[in-house]
Amino acid sequence: MKKKIAVMIAIVLTMGMTLGITAMANTATTTELMGEAFTGVSNDIIGVILIVLPIALGILALVMAIRFGIRFFKNMTQGAG
Numbered sequence: 001m002k003k004k005i006a007v008m009i010a011i012v013l014t015m016g017m018t019l020g021i022t023a024m025a026n027t028a029t030t031t032e033l034m035g036e037a038f039t040g041v042s043n044d045i046i047g048v049i050l051i052v053l054p055i056a057l058g059i060l061a062l063v064m065a066i067r068f069g070i071r072f073f074k075n076m077t078q079g080a081g
Contacts, residue, residue, distance in 0.1 A: 014041055 014037075
């Protein structure tokens, strides 16, 4: 729960900083500023997902291989006895 709150606070702060910087640079509407902020945040999130996803899939495959291997050898030893 605390992690979710921290993530939400980080997203809101990021959007706020983006809005503030953009507002200083030009005079755009609030809708345009929010659109740019959400686009920036979504690009950051997609970037993180693209970095983490291959690692997570590798770990998941390793865990599944170990679990299926243990199950296979347990079945093999039960049939031998």
